[in-house]
Amino acid sequence: MRMLRLAKLGAIWERIEARIGSIFFVQCVALVRVLFIVIGICHWNACIFWLVGLPSNLFSELMDEESQSQYFNSPHWTTILRATDSEKELWRWLDRPLPEAYVFCFYWTLGVMRTMPAEVTPVNLPERLFVLIFMFFALSAFAICVSLITQAFFKKLGTKRRCAPHPLLARVHNRRTRNPNLGD
Incomplete structure (x- = not known):
């Protein structure tokens, strides 16, 4: 059923693109769509990633009592003491304000999609497994997004190059695409 909904959504999107008529606008919307996906x-x-780094989370709740206790007492990326040059005191991500932690996790995720950021290293097996799985997914997703952005850019550039030597033909083409009822 979900696949049928996606197919229906694709058909609706194609109808919207056909009604827009502007290649530039369609390409801008495609670029914005890719950015929203990222x-x-x-x-x-x-x-x-934040949940996986917490000592007690949804995943650890599925464990038995002994495993939960062991997992809780093991190191996590959110519980390791850290120091920065600007701050003299040691701190943990767990003690930081939630908006700051979210921005960091978002930044870290984007970093994993490109390369491996060095600010946080997974310190236990569940964290390492999560990062490993996400890295395989992120590599593919980021490559697809970059190719879609590049494709949109080159489509726009190609349209401009094809129409540049013939401004009159470009104007005629634009009029016809806006009003397909015009005759030859």
């Missing part, structure tokens, strides 16, 4: 991926992974 933002969505970063948001969800940031939330899950």
